[in-house]
Amino acid sequence: MAPPKHRRPGFSRKAQYGLFVTYVVAIAGTIVAALLLAISVADPAGFSALRAAGAEITAPVARVFSNVRRSAQNMNAAAAAYINAASQNAALQKQAEVNRKKLIEAQALRVENARLRGLLKLSEDGESQVAVGRLISSTSSSTRRVATLSIGRNFGVERAQPVRGPSGLIGRVIETGPTTARILLVTDAENLVPVMRASDGLPAFSAGLGNGTVLIKPLNLGESPFKVGDVIVTSGNGGLYPPNIPFARVIKKTSDGALAIPYADPGNTPYAVVMRPYQGEARAAQQAAAPDGETKEVAE
Amino acid sequence: MKIPVTTIRLPTRPAREYESRFDREQSLLKMLAIPIASVAIASMITALPIFTAEPLLPPLGLLMFLSWRLMRPGLLPVWSGVPFGLMDDVFSGQPFGSAGLLWSLAMLFIEIIDARAVWRDHLQDWLIAAIVIAAVLLGGWWIAGMVHAAPEPAILIPQIILSILLYPLAVRICARLDSWRLAT
Numbered sequence: 001m002a003p004p005k006h007r008r009p010g011f012s013r014k015a016q017y018g019l020f021v022t023y024v025v026a027i028a029g030t031i032v033a034a035l036l037l038a039i040s041v042a043d044p045a046g047f048s049a050l051r052a053a054g055a056e057i058t059a060p061v062a063r064v065f066s067n068v069r070r071s072a073q074n075m076n077a078a079a080a081a082y083i084n085a086a087s088q089n090a091a092l093q094k095q096a097e098v099n100r101k102k103l104i105e106a107q108a109l110r111v112e113n114a115r116l117r118g119l120l121k122l123s124e125d126g127e128s129q130v131a132v133g134r135l136i137s138s139t140s141s142s143t144r145r146v147a148t149l150s151i152g153r154n155f156g157v158e159r160a161q162p163v164r165g166p167s168g169l170i171g172r173v174i175e176t177g178p179t180t181a182r183i184l185l186v187t188d189a190e191n192l193v194p195v196m197r198a199s200d201g202l203p204a205f206s207a208g209l210g211n212g213t214v215l216i217k218p219l220n221l222g223e224s225p226f227k228v229g230d231v232i233v234t235s236g237n238g239g240l241y242p243p244n245i246p247f248a249r250v251i252k253k254t255s256d257g258a259l260a261i262p263y264a265d266p267g268n269t270p271y272a273v274v275m276r277p278y279q280g281e282a283r284a285a286q287q288a289a290a291p292d293g294e295t296k297e298v299a300e
Numbered sequence: 301m302k303i304p305v306t307t308i309r310l311p312t313r314p315a316r317e318y319e320s321r322f323d324r325e326q327s328l329l330k331m332l333a334i335p336i337a338s339v340a341i342a343s344m345i346t347a348l349p350i351f352t353a354e355p356l357l358p359p360l361g362l363l364m365f366l367s368w369r370l371m372r373p374g375l376l377p378v379w380s381g382v383p384f385g386l387m388d389d390v391f392s393g394q395p396f397g398s399a400g401l402l403w404s405l406a407m408l409f410i411e412i413i414d415a416r417a418v419w420r421d422h423l424q425d426w427l428i429a430a431i432v433i434a435a436v437l438l439g440g441w442w443i444a445g446m447v448h449a450a451p452e453p454a455i456l457i458p459q460i461i462l463s464i465l466l467y468p469l470a471v472r473i474c475a476r477l478d479s480w481r482l483a484t
Contacts, residue, residue, distance in 0.1 A: 010424040026391070026411075031384035036386070041447050047396035054390035058347035059405030066349040137347045140357035140461070141394030143441050143451055146393045152374050187353070190449040197343030212450025214354025 003287045005067070045175070052177030055137075055148050061149060062136040070134075070270070128242060130274040135170070135183070135266050140207050142211055142237035145188035147171070147266050160240065161218055162275045167235055168246040168263030169193065172212055183272075186247070186262050187212055190199040194237035197230055197249050203237065206247065206260070217257040226250050226258035238280040301345075324484035334481040335375060338474070340365045343388040354455045358463035360389045360470075362436055365403065367467070367474040369410055370425040398443040406432045422471070424425035430464040431450075437463070 009015030017094040040046055055153035072291050081088065090104050150171025151157055161169045163183050163232045167291060175182040195216065202225060204218040216232055218225060230250040248260035277283065343361030350357055365384050369376050385403035391395045413428060420428075437456050444450050 025450065026378035026381075026404065026408060030401060033382050033385065033397050033400030033404055035397075037395060037401050037443065039459060040395040040397055041443075043446050044395065049394075050390055051397060055347070058344050058391065062347050062349055069349050071477045083399045099347075108310070135349070135351070139346060139351050139355075140350045140352040141346050141355055141359050142393040143355050143444050143456065144393045147351070186446075189451045208451070209455075211455045265351075267349075 016241035022080060028125055035173040038261065045150065048175040051182070052152075052180065055180040056177050059148070059150070062148065066134060066136045066150070072108075072269075115221065128275050128278075129203055130161060130272050130276055131157055132273050133157075133181075135269060135272055136180075136268060136283040138185075143189075145185040145191075145210060146174070147183045147185055149173070149183055149272060150179075152177045152179045152181045153273070154179050155274075157274050161277055162241045162245075163272050164245050164275060165264040165272050167265075167269065168248070168299075170264045170266060170269065173274065181274075185266055187214060192246065193241060194235045195232045196291065198233045198258060199227070199231070201235075203235055204232070204257070206232070208257075213251070213259050214259050216248070224253050224255065224257050226253050228253060230258070230260075232260055236278055239278050239283040242275060260300060326482055329366050331481055334477050335368050335372075339368065340387060340476055343384075346391055346393075348376055349381050356462065357436065358459060358466050359388075359392070359433070361392075361401065361439075362399070363463060363467060363470040364474065366406070366429045366432060367470040369407065370429060371471055371474050373414060376407075378407055378411055379404070382403055383403070384441065393466060394440055394444055395447045399441055401438045402436045402443075405434060405439075422468075425471075426464075426467055429467045433463045433467070434460050 009019050036047075042171045081178070089275040103233050110269060131151050133149045133155070134148045138147040139145070147170075149157070149163070157173055157176050159173055159176060161173045163173060169186055171185040171188070172185045173181050174184045185208070186193055186206065187210065189208050189210045193206040193214075194203070196203050200237050202220075206214045206216050208214050216226065228250055232248045232250065234241045234243055234245045234247050246263045248262045250258045250260045313471065339361055342364040344413065345360050346357060361384070365381075367375075381399050383402035385401070386397070388399040390405070392399060410428065437460050439451065440453035441450060441453055441456055
């Protein structure tokens with residue numbers, strides 16, 4: 001490609017100064033961008049209003065495409081169901097037999113649970129669900145794993161509320177806009193979730209790896225006690241995430257923990273339920289009584 | 301300056317029957333708006349319902365921006381990395397100012413190369429774009445790591461390769477848009 005003309009302004013003083021000014025503006029702009037970056041490093045929630053505005057602008061298009069995508073998935077599922085009808089019927093009947101027995105056991109357990117709760121004078125927290133929405137987009141080109149939810153403050157969604165799908169925990173709300181909210185997915189490197197093994201309640205922490213898997217680290221020392229196929233659920237420790245939400249399945253044992261794949265796949269979840277923070281009042285009281293009084297939850 | 305030539309009547313498309321057929325000028329709006337809008341729309345594509353387990357979607361705004369810069373030197377001013385980058389930051393999920401800084405540095409880097417390697421072909425442009433794409437993605441990872449906990453840098457490798465391979469396509473799209481932009 002030929003060199004552009006503007007690089008050779010000739011003898012015209014005006015053109016020479018004009019070229020010089022563009023370089024000055026470019027350097028100044030770079031410094032301004034660096035300052036803006038320094039501000040967002042110091043205060044990660046600082047430009048959330050701007051990001052929320054961006055999400056609001058693109059949300060209508062994203063909603064339409066999300067609907068199209070869902071209908072296509074439904075059509076696929078319907079077609080597949082017709083093709084697999086006979087074999088699926090047999091498999092489901094077998095499964096229903098097994099489930100019936102478990103259902104009766106569960107019923108008995110529920111009665112017993114209610115009786116024990118009555119003895120301990122524990123009361124249910126009331127309605128834990130805030131609103132139901134859909135995930136309409138995600139930051140698929142950034143190393144951050146943040147998804148956009150189709151509902152926001154208009155449905156009472158607030159920061160630091162847990163979000164779950166039908167198959168498991170999705171993440172937590174970090175920013176809210178008028179009709180959208182941004183959710184930090186459990187696979188983000190920053191999202192720590194207190195979890196436990198479903199079979200024996202072995203306490204552990206989960207940290208995202210940013211590549212669709214999470215690292216489960218047990219609290220006890222020594223060799224990793226996990227086995228491939230272990231089911232991990234949330235433990236409710238610390239109060240934000242309610243206990244016993246399905247979380248992940250162990251796929252690989254490592255030296256100090258395990259790799260697991262979350263049950264909730266953000267790309268394939270039909271809806272997302274925003275829930276009230278577990279034991280929200282207790283946490284607020286605890287934070288208010290913190291020695292320095294400054295142990296506040298930050299947005300991101 | 302349009303000179304109506306009504307005396308010459310040649311068979312032509314109905315819409316242009318009464319228009320001048322030579323010395324037409326391009327629409328100024330189209331000339332300015334197409335590069336800006338194409339980069340903006342490419343930056344917004346990440347807002348569509350695309351879900352990936354790891355960062356895999358190429359930074360389409362950056363690809364478009366680099367294509368315009370390398371295919372049409374002199375069209376985008378040196379300082380244009382800042383506004384385009386800040387717009388990309390609104391949608392990308394990176395800390396605000398990250399792309400503003402990185403795209404602007406990329407712009408200055410290409411400006412320096414322009415002064416050294418004046419006559420280049422497409423392959424050399426592709427090499428420059430590859431270096432810039434890898435540097436911007438790694439820089440974005442580093443900046444995100446300053447603010448938040450960051451994953452291993454190795455998860456960026458598929459995205460970097462995909463983005464580098466997509467650059468020629470972005471140039472083709474830019475070339476098509478450019479011929480439309482300059483059409484009379």
